[in-house]
Amino acid sequence: MINVAIDGPAGAGKSTIAKACARELGFIYVDTGALYRAVALNALRKGVLNDEKGIVEMLKETTVELKFDETHSQRVFLNGEDVSDLIRTPEISMGASNVSKIPQVREFLLELQRSIARENNVIMDGRDIATVVLPNANVKIFLFASPECRAERRYKELIEKGESVTYDEVLADVNARDYQDSHREIAPLKPTKDSVMADTSLLTLDESIKLIKSIIKGDK
Secondary structure, eight states: OEEEEEETTTTTSSHHHHHHHHHHHHHEEEHHHHHHHHHHHHHHTTTTTOHHHHHHGGGGGEEEEEOOTTTOOOOEETTTEEOOOTSSSHHHHHHHHHHHOOOOHHHHHHHHHHHHHHHHHEEEEEEEOOOOOOOOOOEEEEEOOOOHHHHHHHHHHHTTTOOOOHHHHHHHHHHHHHHHHHHSSSSOOOOOOOOOEEOOOOOOHHHHHHHHHHHHHTOO
């Protein structure tokens, strides 16, 4: 099996780019961040999002699954409910960063991620794919863009969805998420020594997809 690990900060376009590359290459795309978002959503619903012990206890009665349709598109199921669209809010984004700092949550989701990679050609993105989840991945990419660039992209997405936010608020969220992800004790966000660095700050989406696809195919 061919495993591709793509890591990088929030808002760098990992999911969009990885999804497009997987579709064009015939791979399964795995958005690991969605798994943490599902756990965060469950914690929010249970009223324990800021209670580490409560989250750990909650895991005993939590099931998270990834299912793929005939086009290899990923859907996320929390306790049997398709929550793919419910987990894409700023609140859940920050919540995912919070729960990802808990070792028991990471262990809870680790085997699910690895089992998918063992059985499929995958492009998997997240924060610690190359460092922890798939340390033996065939291709490791660290995809990034400037905070300002990522905030601008995210701001446009939220406005298009009808969200009431300002650019400054989104930039503050991006910077806060970056700090959390890079300073956490468990599996902090960082490139591996053998990761290919890919800066998409000045690239269009199509250019970014072309770049990542060329890295995967060994052209770069």
